[in-house]
Amino acid sequence: MLLLQKCLYTLLSRQHFEQWGL
Numbered sequence: 001m002l003l004l005q006k007c008l009y010t011l012l013s014r015q016h017f018e019q020w021g022l
Helices: 002-020
Strands: none
Touching: none
């Protein structure tokens, strides 16, 4: 469960970083 949560969090963070261009 924790691994899945971490994967989802990473994917969301990655999308935000790409949007902000960081």
